[in-house]
Amino acid sequence: MPNPTAAMLVIGDEILSGRTRDANLHHLAQQFTAAGIDLAEARVVADDHDTIVAAVNALRARYDIVVTSGGIGPTHDDITADAIAAAFGADIDVREDARALMAAHYAQTGRELNEARLRMARIPDGAELIENEVSAAPGFILGNVYVMAGVPSVFNAMLARVLPTLNTGTPLLSASVRVERAEGDIAGPLRDLAKEYGDLAFGSYPFRDGDVYGANVVVRGTDKARIDSATARLSEMFA
Amino acid sequence: MPNPTAAMLVIGDEILSGRTRDANLHHLAQQFTAAGIDLAEARVVADDHDTIVAAVNALRARYDIVVTSGGIGPTHDDITADAIAAAFGADIDVREDARALMAAHYAQTGRELNEARLRMARIPDGAELIENEVSAAPGFILGNVYVMAGVPSVFNAMLARVLPTLNTGTPLLSASVRVERAEGDIAGPLRDLAKEYGDLAFGSYPFRDGDVYGANVVVRGTDKARIDSATARLSEMFA
Structure with a gap:
């Protein structure tokens, strides 16, 4: 059987403006290669709703696995979760399971689970959570799309959690x-x-x-x- | 007038396998941002003819400027020039102006301008050369596509040569x-x-x-x- 194929979608103005040098593609490439998953393409797009929707739909139709990074934080420029929901035509709102994970974390740290942070509990209907042991706000899996954080320490932790659950192939x-x-x-x-x-x-x-x-x-x-x-x-x- | 838009196409198995961490996107992003050219998208694809042709055609239709990096060396896995020619339906062969640049360089260094190196003088009909002061083998411009080397020192030198010739906008x-x-x-x-x-x-x-x-x-x-x-x-x- 041929190896599963994958694509990565890096979401973020900061990469395209040259402010930040992406680190997640290189890490994902190494991990997937070792696991026998063929990373066939990567794209970097800006924080723009329609652009993200189009890229996700193009990639999820073509590859077995799509991994996104970036745009799932608490601020107004974090629009990835809503764009993924739109790409699938799924509803999205604060979900109780995600809220509970975050409430437990913030109770420990003494920070307030305010309206901005609750944005990070917005999860599309039908998605499975990816737990985040670094900072609690979860990623999620919808169809064959794995939505993860852009901060490298959190991206790496989410990938480590997801990797054992993927169909893998013959390592290259x-x-x-x-x-x-x-x-x-x-x-x-x-x-x-x-x-x-x-x-x-x-x-x-x-x-x-x-x-x-x-x-x-x-x-x-x-x-x-x-x-x-x-x-x-x-x-x-x-x- | 709105700023010109641009996309980058990084060509190379070594990026997608995790062997090499790309450095050219970050440099291009910084240079274009300073010049008022909006880098709107980047893609990384493998050393595969049809994949490169499809990506180049998608990007050159959508953006004012497309910059590629990688795949223009002397070895069998360097297939970018032929793929760009195919994308434009242009003929390609060793061109005298490119051969002359390289002959002058190799005469100085005492190395042989052999058949493999002559591959680097393969330039599509109608393309304009981008001179390469680092290692002589030129890049080229065909339509709105700027084809440059993957080795960062050569990529940077080619970009420095091209940047003053581009239509630029209001710097961000x-x-x-x-x-x-x-x-x-x-x-x-x-x-x-x-x-x-x-x-x-x-x-x-x-x-x-x-x-x-x-x-x-x-x-x-x-x-x-x-x-x-x-x-x-x-x-x-x-x-």
């Missing part, structure tokens, strides 16, 4: 060979080797280290013995 | 106020202020600094006096 394995020869000098033989090992994917990533021009050649696939064989050949060829 | 200015109160406690008054200053955009980005829960409130707009007025109000309200 990889190995890297550092070649201290310029990429243009290895490209011909590398192409031939890639043809010979048609079941593996070969990527070449150039680097410059002082006066040394080189490339990290990365071999990816699901069969460790084949990857070992290919990297041994690479080392012979380009030692 | 921003100011940030650090508020040492939890986001949920400031959300109500912040929403009211955002309504009062309807010509500005207000973003709230929570942080935790030791025991302090706070938020950086960012005000964005094109009128410096209005931004100064709004940040003064924020400081009063949440000091």
Whole structure:
């Protein structure tokens, strides 16, 4: 069976304005790759209702799993939950199970569960909560869409909770060979080797280290013995 | 006149597999924001011909400017130039102007302009070259699509060359106020202020600094006096 496919939707003006450098895509990519889920696409969009709705609907139709990050906090610019509900045509309001999680947390911390914070208990009908051990306000799952926080510590905690529940596939394995020869000098033989090992994917990533021009050649696939064989050949060829 | 709109297309398996953390989106976002070009969307796709063609065609129809990064090196996995040509229905082959740039560079460095390196002189018919002072192999401009390298030092050099030639708009200015109160406690008054200053955009980005829960409130707009007025109000309200 082929691996499940996935897409990520990063929601936030702050990424597109250059204020913040996104960290969640890189983490999700590593976790999904290790789990055998093929992250096939990522999109970054602004905090705009119609834009989020369109992107969610495009991605959820095309991929098995869609993960969103950002826009589920207490302030007026946090509009993701309502946009996801609209994408599914679902009603949304403060939900008792989400409110209870947050009430327990705020009772402990002594902070007030005010109207703004209650916005974070707005959950679409039919969604399953993703608990948040960092700051209580939950994410949620609606259909094949996993709605998570943008703050990296919270995103990571939510992902850790969700990952064991996902259908996973055959993990993509990889190995890297550092070649201290310029990429243009290895490209011909590398192409031939890639043809010979048609079941593996070969990527070449150039680097410059002082006066040394080189490339990290990365071999990816699901069969460790084949990857070992290919990297041994690479080392012979380009030692 | 409204600002020009732009999208970025990051091309590369290595980003989606988690091997590499993209750096070019963040740099482009900062440069475009300062130049008054609205970066409205970014996508990351794999090294797959049909996927790149579809993404380029979707984005170039929707935005004034599309910038791509990645996939223009000498190895077999570098397929961006051919995909861009296909997206435009343009022919592509080694072009004499690109070959001359590279021949001059390799004559200096003593490296061979071999068949693999000549792949980097494959330029679609009708495209304008983007010179590359770092490693000679050029990017190119076809229609409203700017095709640049994925290696950050080369991407940045190409962007610096292209930026002065773009139609730019009114730079988006921003100011940030650090508020040492939890986001949920400031959300109500912040929403009211955002309504009062309807010509500005207000973003709230929570942080935790030791025991302090706070938020950086960012005000964005094109009128410096209005931004100064709004940040003064924020400081009063949440000091």
